[in-house]
Amino acid sequence: MTETRELTKVEPKRSWEEALEKESWVAPLIDIYETNDDYFLVANMPGVNKEDVVVKVEDGDLVIMGRIDFQNELNRKYLVKEIDTSNYYRKFNLSDSIDEEKIDAKLENGKLFVHLPKVERIKPKMIEIK
Numbered sequence: 701m702t703e704t705r706e707l708t709k710v711e712p713k714r715s716w717e718e719a720l721e722k723e724s725w726v727a728p729l730i731d732i733y734e735t736n737d738d739y740f741l742v743a744n745m746p747g748v749n750k751e752d753v754v755v756k757v758e759d760g761d762l763v764i765m766g767r768i769d770f771q772n773e774l775n776r777k778y779l780v781k782e783i784d785t786s787n788y789y790r791k792f793n794l795s796d797s798i799d800e801e802k803i804d805a806k807l808e809n810g811k812l813f814v815h816l817p818k819v820e821r822i823k824p825k826m827i828e829i830k
Contacts, residue, residue, distance in 0.1 A: 716754065716765070719787065723770050726786040728812075736824050739798065739816040745788045746810040755805040755814060762792045762803070764812060797822045 714722065728743040741762075745753070748766035756763050766788040773785045794800065794816075802817040 713771070716767075719767060719770070720789070723767075724786040725789040726784065727790045728764070728766070728788040730790065734818075737818055739818065741792075741812075741814040741816065743788070743790065743812040743814070744810065745807070745812050748788065748807070748810065748812075750807045753805075753807055753812060755803075755812070757794065757800050757803065760794055762794050762814070762816075763790075764814065765789050766812065 728745050730744070731742045733740050741764075743764055743766075745766040747768045752767040754763070754765045768785065768787055770785075770787065797818055799817045799819045803815065805812060805814045807813075
């Protein structure tokens, strides 16, 4: 007996620009906190791989984007679907208290961690008493 399989058409991954226009995007939940020297932003982005994250500074804004495998999601035959399927996009206006040249980011366990160092002039400074 010959087995026949239905092949699902795999489309090439869309460019970031095309995905912004044609795919679903939501704002990730975030926490922002600060220390004396830095600000930290933590964004929940479940289902996103490191290769599918963009963190950029553009025109004084911090932009974070994370993409899921949208085509794979569309091709699944769900029996129950309670979890929203979306890409992630959020933009923040950066104050001049952030050293834009030293911003860095990492993705671990579905969380994007963005380190935003403060510029030296706004860090607390101890004055020695003479």
